[in-house]
Amino acid sequence: MIIGVPKEIKNNENRVALTPSGAYSLVSAGHQVLIEKNAGAGSGFTDAEYTAAGARLAGQAADAWSADLVIKVKEPQPSEYAYFRKGLILFTYLHLAPEPELTAALRDKGVTAIAYETVEVNKTLPLLTPMSEVAGRMAVQIGAQFLEKPYGGKGILLGGVPGVKRGKVTIIGGGVVGTNAAKIAVGLGADVTIIDLNPDRLRQLDDIFGARLQTLMSNPQHIAEAVEESDLVIGAVLIPGAKAPKLVRENTVKAMRPGSVIVDVAIDQGGIFETVDRITTHSDPTYVKHGVVHYAVANMPGAVPRTSTFALTNATLPYALELASKGLYAALNDRPALRRGVNVAGGAITYDSVAKDLHYDYVPVEQALELSGSPSR
Ligand SMILES: NC(=O)C1=CN([C@@H]2O[C@H](COP(=O)(O)OP(=O)(O)OC[C@H]3O[C@@H](n4cnc5c(N)ncnc54)[C@H](O)[C@@H]3O)[C@@H](O)[C@H]2O)C=CC1
Ligand SMILES: CC(=O)C(=O)O
Numbered sequence: 001m002i003i004g005v006p007k008e009i010k011n012n013e014n015r016v017a018l019t020p021s022g023a024y025s026l027v028s029a030g031h032q033v034l035i036e037k038n039a040g041a042g043s044g045f046t047d048a049e050y051t052a053a054g055a056r057l058a059g060q061a062a063d064a065w066s067a068d069l070v071i072k073v074k075e076p077q078p079s080e081y082a083y084f085r086k087g088l089i090l091f092t093y094l095h096l097a098p099e100p101e102l103t104a105a106l107r108d109k110g111v112t113a114i115a116y117e118t119v120e121v122n123k124t125l126p127l128l129t130p131m132s133e134v135a136g137r138m139a140v141q142i143g144a145q146f147l148e149k150p151y152g153g154k155g156i157l158l159g160g161v162p163g164v165k166r167g168k169v170t171i172i173g174g175g176v177v178g179t180n181a182a183k184i185a186v187g188l189g190a191d192v193t194i195i196d197l198n199p200d201r202l203r204q205l206d207d208i209f210g211a212r213l214q215t216l217m218s219n220p221q222h223i224a225e226a227v228e229e230s231d232l233v234i235g236a237v238l239i240p241g242a243k244a245p246k247l248v249r250e251n252t253v254k255a256m257r258p259g260s261v262i263v264d265v266a267i268d269q270g271g272i273f274e275t276v277d278r279i280t281t282h283s284d285p286t287y288v289k290h291g292v293v294h295y296a297v298a299n300m301p302g303a304v305p306r307t308s309t310f311a312l313t314n315a316t317l318p319y320a321l322e323l324a325s326k327g328l329y330a331a332l333n334d335r336p337a338l339r340r341g342v343n344v345a346g347g348a349i350t351y352d353s354v355a356k357d358l359h360y361d362y363v364p365v366e367q368a369l370e371l372s373g374s375p376s377r
C-alpha cells in the first residue's frame with residue numbers, strides 16, 4: 001500500500017505522524033511511504049533520514065494526500081478538505097463532535113476516517129493516552145508560567161516556600177490527563193484537588209497519591225467550591241467522542257480571584273468551562289475573562305514535538321502497519337479496537353456520540369462498510 005504523510009499545517013503543530021524508524025518498518029513490510037518534504041523538520045527529523053529509511057519525498061502536500069492511506073497528527077484544516085476523496089483512508093486525531101464542517105466534508109466525499117482518539121481497547125484509548133500524558137504534564141507547567149506576574153497571573157509560586165502558603169490546583173477529570181497533571185502538581189509541592197465522577201477512579205487515585213492529593217466526587221457544588229478558591233484549574237474531562245460537558249459555570253469563574261489561571265485541556269472536545277468560548281493557539285495562547293487568564297490550546301503536545309512524535313508514533317505504528325498490510329476490511333474485521341476508531345465511512349457517521357452531537361443518523365460501521373466477522377464491541 002502507499003502511505004502518505006503530509007506536513008502538519010495547524011498553528012505551531014510541529015509533530016509528524018511517522019518517525020524515520022516508523023517509515024523503515026512500513027517499507028520493510030513491503031509498503032511505499034510518501035512523506036512531504038520537511039514534514040519531520042519540526043520534530044528534528046531531516047528529509048535525508050526518511051530517504052535513508054526507504055521513504056520517498058513528496059514535493060507537494062497534494063502528492064502525499066494522493067496515497068491510499070494518509071496518516072496525520074491533527075484534524076485536517078479547511079485548506080486540506082480539497083484532498084478528500086472516495087477510497088481515501090485517513091488515520092489521525094479528528095475530534096469531530098465540535099467540528100461540523102470537517103465532519104460534513106469527510107462524509108460527503110466518502111472518506112473512511114479513523115480517529116486516533118476513539119480507537120478503544122478494554123475501555124482504554126491507547127492512541128489518545130500518550131498525548132494525554134504529555135498534555136497533562138504540560139498543563140501544570142503552563143499554568144505555573146501564566147501564574148507569574150509578567151505573564152498576567154497573580155504572581156504565585158505553586159509550591160510556595162517555607163512560611164508561605166502553597167498554591168491551590170484543582171483538576172477536573174481524573175483520567176490520563178488528570179493523573180499526569182496531578183503527578184507534576186504534587187511534585188511541585190502544590191495543594192492539589194482532583195474531581196472525578198467515577199468512584200473507582202477516585203479510589204485508584206487515592207491509592208496512588210495517598211494524603212498528597214485530595215479527591216472529590218464530581219458534582220456542581222464541589223466543582224464551584226474548589227474552582228473558586230483555586231489559583232490554577234485544569235479541565236481534563238472526557239466522554240469519548242462526545243462534546244465535553246460544560247461543568248464550570250461562568251459565575252464560578254467570576255468568583256475566582258483575579259490573576260488565577262484556567263487551562264482547559266478538554267478544549268479539543270469543546271472544553272468544560274462556560275467562559276472558554278474559543279480555541280487559542282500556541283502563538284496567542286491566552287485571553288483574560290473576568291480577570292482570569294484562560295488557556296485553551298487544542299494541540300498542546302505540538303509544542304514539545306520531539307517528545308510527542310516519539311510517544312505518538314510508538315502507539316500508532318502497529319495500527320498503521322496492520323491497516324497497510326491487511327487492507328481496510330481485513331484490518332477492521334480482525335481488530336475490534338480499530339473498528340471503534342472509525343468515525344466516518346461509506347458516506348455515514350459511524351461513531352454514536354459524534355452522530356448524536358452533530359444530529360446525524362448513526363450507522364454502525366458494520367453496515368456502512370458491509371463488514372463481515374464479529375461485531376465491534
Ligand atoms: N488540548 C490538547 O492538546 C489535548 C487534549 N486532550 C484531551 O483531554 C481530555 C481528557 O483526556 P484523557 O485524560 O485522556 O481522558 P480519560 O478518559 O483518561 O479521562 C477522562 C476522565 O473524565 C472523567 N469524567 C467524565 N465525566 C466527568 C464529570 N462530569 N466530572 C468529572 N470527571 C468526569 C472520567 O471519569 C475520566 O476519569 C480529552 O478531551 C482529550 O482529547 C488530550 C491530549 C491533548
Ligand atoms: C489529542 C490531541 O488533541 C493532540 O494531541 O493534539
Ligand SMILES: [Mg+2]
Binds near residue numbers: 075095099298
Ligand atoms: Mg479542531
